[in-house]
Amino acid sequence: MARTVRAATPLFEGAEWDFDTLRRSYDAIAKVAAEELELNTYPNQVEIISSEQMLDAYSSIGMPLMYHHWSFGKRFMHDEQLYRKGAQGLAYEIVINSNPCISYCMEDNTMALQALVIAHAAFGHNHFFRNNHLFRQWTDADGILDYLDYARTYVTQCEERYGAREVEHLLDAAHALMPASVFRHRRLPSASLREEAARRRERQEEEERSANYLWDTLDRAVRPSEADEEVRERKRRMGLPEENLLYFLERHSPILKPWQREVLRIVRNIAQYFYPQRQTKVMNEGCACFVHYYITNALHDAGQLTDGAMLEILHNHTNVVTQPGYGTPGHATFNPYAIGFAMMQDIRRICEAPTEEDREWFPDIAGAKDWRGVLKDAWANYRDESFVQQFLSPKVMRDYRMFALTDDEGDPFYTVNAIHDERGYRELRAALARSLDVSVNDPDIHVSDVDLLGDRRLRLRHIQRDGVPLDPATRDATLGYLGQLWGYEVALDEIRSE
Amino acid sequence: MPHFVDRRLNPKDKSHSNRRRFIGRVRAAVKKAVDESVRRRSIADVDREEKVSVPAEGISEPSFRPAEQGGHRERVLTGNRNFQTGDRIEKPTGGGAGGRGREGSDDGEGDDDFLFVLSRDEFLDMFFEDLELPDLVKRSLKETAATRPHRMGYAVTGAPANLSVARTMRNAFGRRLALRRPKTRKTREMMERIEALEALEKPSPVERKELLELRAELDRVLRLRRMIPYVDPLDVRYKHFERRPEPASAAVMFCLMDVSASMGEREKDLAKRFFVLLHLFLRQRYDKIELVFIRHTQVASEVDEETFFHSRQTGGTVVSSALKEMQAVIEARYPPGEWNIYAAQASDGENFGGDSATCADILGNELMRLCQYFAYIEILEENESQLMNSEANGMELWRAYRGVAEEWPNFAMKRIASPPDIYPVFRELFSKKPEGV
Known part of the structure; x- marks a missing residue:
């Protein structure tokens, strides 16, 4: 790094922090982020919280406001116990995809850690939230806090009006279906959750007013020749097949009351809000790590961070980006921080100092001096799966000594089908990309058919990818919940994809 | 532009209601x-x-998720040391696919x-x-230390009811002196003099001059009096109180129980709840509570808690032996001048013929004088609960104790058959606020 070393005065010394120091450090970090990295972020709101409050935030899936449910209490007790036993530390920060972008910093952090956390969350994650296409398209950063506030108030009102037990039952069922209730391919019909919520409420009131009990209950005769046509028409009108189970129930369940539909809607909106985060773990964390690493190094080079503070930051940085190798505890999961950070550092290397191999693999970016532009383009336009497919270089595969295993049912052995060599690079890269693709790893389940005028049995179909079945115990329990919301029989058939 | 918010003072127990729901x-x-x-x-x-x-089971959160086994799977791992393409690795037996099995449990999803x-x-x-305590009692039992407000000087803020008039007026007086607020009497004299001068038909030049001077002076004085108020908000003082833990003294609690064969597990369990509750009540009032366990059959002995509840002894039942033992222990270790003595006795009501009179005698003449409170419960079979309604009849011991109860207000007795019956024994003990203990 050929940066001129300026002897600036350090921003802080020692471990203690106060709000003046925080503000001063924030400004220095913001300067590097804006002038050297040219990040484009939401305005920041940094909140200092205690460890108890961090535990609170953990349990309600990281959101500052959430409706009440026993499962959050369960999570809280679980985390609290691990924390008290010392088995699990707490995160240094939590960051929320909202505008302004809220990041929580723990009061126990040292000043060096606060600086690290601000660079990581308030600039790294923030930039990613604001620019990545998935977040821009699918989430509403302006409205999310209002929406959660509305959701909590609404659920509380329901509890008052219809009984806590009733609401709890409904939420139990809705939570079971939550992972299977996102639109994966279609865009949400409305851009603003807030507007949509208001419109929905109006529509619901209008429907209640205009219900005609006399006409709605009359049977209309059907001629047999029209039966086939009818089925197709019926499916078309109900929008079948439908992958978003809660959306389908909300619209078509014969037994739900209006308030229950609204609660289902809240749950599925929250699931949808988190869907982009699940698809971009590697990129999101990689982006944040890259940014904090760059900024803290820049500040250190400029003499604004003392050597002691920098060592502490590096120590924590290293802990975060550690990837245990095969045969060591924890090797089974890929650390998104590690792989994300390594790939982004590698992209910068390819731009600045490409090797022959890089020129062959990445002709368009190798030697393109503008690594900022390349990275920002990647941050904006990719998700984990496509990012790996596009940018994972042989060097990173070699550095991590990656290898791919296949595991076939009935075979007592795993087979190594690719390692980090010339023959294996492409296969390895594709396998890693697939393993990060949420839409491949989530079970593919949709509502295939239902005859509302006949037996009203709700038919679901699970298309098994690579013959992987559903876990039978949780499947049956979840179907039970589905039955509770549908009110009639439900059936699930599993077919293998070709 | 950065916006820092200090949230540390926000309420902490945001998860409290979720936690309550979970426990429910x-x-x-x-x-x-x-x-x-x-x-x-x-x-x-x-x-x-x-x-x-x-x-x-009751708290699982199911969803559709892939099974851990079956089908064709791929995974990418790091840290390859010596594998080559095409190598075969034996699957670990009896587990999920290579460590996947435990992954689910980090959010409490495991089968455990x-x-x-x-x-x-x-x-x-x-x-x-299931003790059916009144809410007020529950709340005060949960409070760890009783506190009482004590005077701690004066404060500049406080509730109007705590206004210290004397101190406020003293401050006002000092301030008025220091700032030389013109006195009311002086003002009145000046006004009278002015009136007198004005009333003159033909004032001399000297008098006219005096009048002008006096008028100017009165103006100044009145202005000063307005500027320096009689009582200023600055002067106001409130009596300040601070809550301090009650200075509590030591208490000893005697647990007496019949351990003859007729006391089964159910009876002992009820007795234990009775002792626990009394102990909790006492904890409210005393810093230090010692427990003495005395069990008896036909002879009594002081034992440790473990033996008290769990070991069996056979023999007859002579209740007075326990009372005598208690008397002996008090004499030896707990001088009544220094200790508050409480006793709780549990029995199934049986006693050796003729001994009950002795018991009543010991209690009436000796023990009740020394005890703050003596609670007796007779544990009935569940099918005998109709007996509870009739105070008068009962076995010899019950009848003898009734005599004691009539004589001593700090003696409580009750028949119980199930946990909800326990609390009423203490009702009086709790409602009676001890003064100066």
Whole structure:
């Protein structure tokens, strides 16, 4: 790094922090982020919280406001116990995809850690939230806090009006279906959750007013020749097949009351809000790590961070980006921080100092001096799966000594089908990309058919990818919940994809 | 532009309501665990946190998820040391696919029981549940230390009811002196003089000059009086109170129990709840409570808690032996001048013929003088509960004790058949606020 070393005065010394120091450090970090990295972020709101409050935030899936449910209490007790036993530390920060972008910093952090956390969350994650296409398209950063506030108030009102037990039952069922209730391919019909919520409420009131009990209950005769046509028409009108189970129930369940539909809607909106985060773990964390690493190094080079503070930051940085190798505890999961950070550092290397191999693999970016532009383009336009497919270089595969295993049912052995060599690079890269693709790893389940005028049995179909079945115990329990919301029989058939 | 918010002072227990909901959901299991630990724990530390393990079924959160086995899977790992393409690695036996099995449990999703810690308050809530205590009692039992407000000088802020008039007026007086506020009397004299001068038909030039001067002077004086108020907000003082823990003295609690064969597990369990509750009540008032366990058959002996509740002895029943033993222990170790003496006796009501009169005698003449409070419970079979309604009849011991109860107001007796019956024994003890203990 050929940066001129300026002897600036350090921003802080020692471990203690106060709000003046925080503000001063924030400004220095913001300067590097804006002038050297040219990040484009939401305005920041940094909140200092205690460890108890961090535990609170953990349990309600990281959101500052959430409706009440026993499962959050369960999570809280679980985390609290691990924390008290010392088995699990707490995160240094939590960051929320909202505008302004809220990041929580723990009061126990040292000043060096606060600086690290601000660079990581308030600039790294923030930039990613604001620019990545998935977040821009699918989430509403302006409205999310209002929406959660509305959701909590609404659920509380329901509890008052219809009984806590009733609401709890409904939420139990809705939570079971939550992972299977996102639109994966279609865009949400409305851009603003807030507007949509208001419109929905109006529509619901209008429907209640205009219900005609006399006409709605009359049977209309059907001629047999029209039966086939009818089925197709019926499916078309109900929008079948439908992958978003809660959306389908909300619209078509014969037994739900209006308030229950609204609660289902809240749950599925929250699931949808988190869907982009699940698809971009590697990129999101990689982006944040890259940014904090760059900024803290820049500040250190400029003499604004003392050597002691920098060592502490590096120590924590290293802990975060550690990837245990095969045969060591924890090797089974890929650390998104590690792989994300390594790939982004590698992209910068390819731009600045490409090797022959890089020129062959990445002709368009190798030697393109503008690594900022390349990275920002990647941050904006990719998700984990496509990012790996596009940018994972042989060097990173070699550095991590990656290898791919296949595991076939009935075979007592795993087979190594690719390692980090010339023959294996492409296969390895594709396998890693697939393993990060949420839409491949989530079970593919949709509502295939239902005859509302006949037996009203709700038919679901699970298309098994690579013959992987559903876990039978949780499947049956979840179907039970589905039955509770549908009110009639439900059936699930599993077919293998070709 | 950065916006820093200090949230540390926000309420902490945001998860409290979720936690409560969760405990409500696993109520049956938690209740069982609490009952179990009341049995297991010693009386003095019943009210602690408790680890509770509940079966995973009632609190599982299912969803559609892929099975852990079956089908064709691929994974990418790091840290290859010596594998080549095409190598075969033996699958670990009896586990999920290479360590995947445990992954689910980091969010409490495992098949194992869910373990969590019940706080002291939650524990006591459960314990109180079937004792049917009034809410007020529950709340005050959960308070760890009783405090009472003590005068701690004066403060510049406070409730109007605490206004210290004397101190406020003293400050006002000092301020008026220091700032030389013109006195009312002086003002009045000046006004009278002015009136007198004005009333003159033909004032001399000297008098006219005096009048002008006096008028100017009066103006100044009145302005000063307006500027320097009689009582200024600055002067106001309030009596300041600080809550201080009650200075409490020491108490000793005697637990007397009949351990002859007729006392089964159910009876002992009820007795234990009775002792625990009395202990909790006493904890409210005393810093230090010693426990003395005296069990008896036809002879009595002082034992430790473990032996008291768990070991069996055979023999007859002579209740007076326990009272004598208690008397002996008091004499030897607990001079009544220094100790507040409480006693709780549990029995199934049987006694050796003719001994009950002796008991009443010992109590009436000796023990009741020394005791702050003596509570007696007679534990009935569940099918005898109709007996509870009739105070008069009963066995010899009951009748003898009734005589004592009539004579001594600090003697309480009650028949109980189930946990809800216990509390009324203490009702008086609790409602009677001890003065100056």
